[in-house]
Amino acid sequence: MHFSIPETESRSGDSGGSAYVLRKEYGANVLPAFPPKKLFSLTPAEVEQRREQLEKYMQAVRQDPLLGSSETFNSFLRRAQQETQQVPTEEVSLEVLLSNGQKVLVNVLTSDQTEDVLEAVAAKLDLPDDLIGYFSLFLVREKEDGAFSFVRKLQEFELPYVSVTSLRSQEYKIVLRKSYWDSAYDDDVMENRVGLNLLYAQTVSDIERGWILVTKEQHRQLKSLQEKVSKKEFLRLAQTLRHYGYLRFDACVADFPEKDCPVVVSAGNSELSLQLRLPGQQLREGSFRVTRMRCWRVTSSVPLPSGGTSSPGRGRGEVRLELAFEYLMSKDRLQWVTITSPQAIMMSICLQSMVDELMVKKSGGSIRKMLRRRVGGTLRRSDSQQAVKSPPLLESPDASRDTMVKLSSKLSAVSLRGIGTPSTDASASDVHGNFAFEGIGDEDL
Helix, strand or coil, X not given: CCCCCCHHHHCCCHHHHHXXXXXXXXXXXXXCCCCCCCCCCCCHHHHHXXXXXXXXXXHHHCCCHHHHCCHHHHHHHHHHHHHHHCCCCCEEEEEEECCCCCEEEEEEECCCXXXXXXXXXXXXXXXXXXXXXXXXXXXXXEXXXXXXXXXXXXXXXXXXXXXXXXXXXXXXXXXXXXXXXXXXXXXXXXXXXXXXXXXXXXXXXXXXXXXXXXXXXXXXXXXXXXXXXXXXXXXHHHHCCECCCCEXXXXXXXXXXXXXXXXXXXXXXXXXXXXXXXXXXXXXXXXXXHHHEEEEEEEEECCXXXXXXXXXXCCHHHCEEEEEEEEEEECCEEEEEEEECCCHHHHHHHHHHHXXXXXXXXXCCCHHXXXXXXXXXXXXXXXXXXXXXXXXXXXXXXXXXXXXXXXXXXXXXXXXXXXXXXXXXXXXXXXXXXCCCCCCCHHHC
């Protein structure tokens, strides 16, 4: 993909100047195509279209650590968001929800990025600075039954106030939730009173939603601990339960174990879980470890009508997102699994963050340092995060690959391409390798 900004824009204005610098610094082929900016005022429909394009763009580039660590690039995206929505810089009150529905009001600037807002929420809650990196802000849509549908994790270079208000609906909220996947990190959070309360509130909420799988006996034990306000003991028991700390997505469709199979996808503990109901209401679950995913990709497509030709008048709602990953089913057998869901990009970002966490743990780094901090007016990553590099592009999916390289020598991040333009086919250039892929022998399967 190429970074395409009109020549008139690339020579004038802050955003255009940044675009020129970025092309010069990273090369046109590194950057996905950026939504072009028109020279004249946008109509409301065009503003909404550009907002959607910008949102997809930001989610796509989130998975390239090289771009994510560039302050030039982050500044460019922040200005683009403000310019698109025509939001002046001013102080406002922003509402952030905790997992239990409690509201936290913080005073921020409309131009404050996610890190600024997260720090403001932490300060309001009295959460220590060294625990901020354990939590993130998420954009969610509140359903009629009060449940949350996760839209995306707010990126470092996003402006949360602009992101939530530009949707122009009271359904959309910002929620604070823990950002890590390995429950071993709970110990760090539970050492602090505020951290303990946040983790406890999230776990209680997840159990009430049915995200965490609980038997009747386990539920009785949890209820008893809850009545005694034994929060640490409650969490210790919850840690032993299936899907503890997982993030659940809306019901969708997968081609596993068979085509057009209705499933519920959950992400956590370095895996994707697919749950489905069999005849007789029997629950079946398939788990896919991230270390066995050789590569994955997200593609958008427009389904063709029965006549086989596309119609120029198709609605935007018919564009379909798919997450596909190539999985090591057995020692010598790789198989593609495809999930069709509007939340495919969010699923991919969850996979990416699991890989990041595995990398930090493997390198001996600390999750406390994963949060990007300002140093001397610029944004920097810790040494463990700077070690994250995009893998070389795989030529093509190849189930007959001879050598499986072990995790210790093949850890790196996964990139995402092919988000901007709907397509019906994903070429080899859209596929990126997962360097958390681990070759496993039959004895381990």
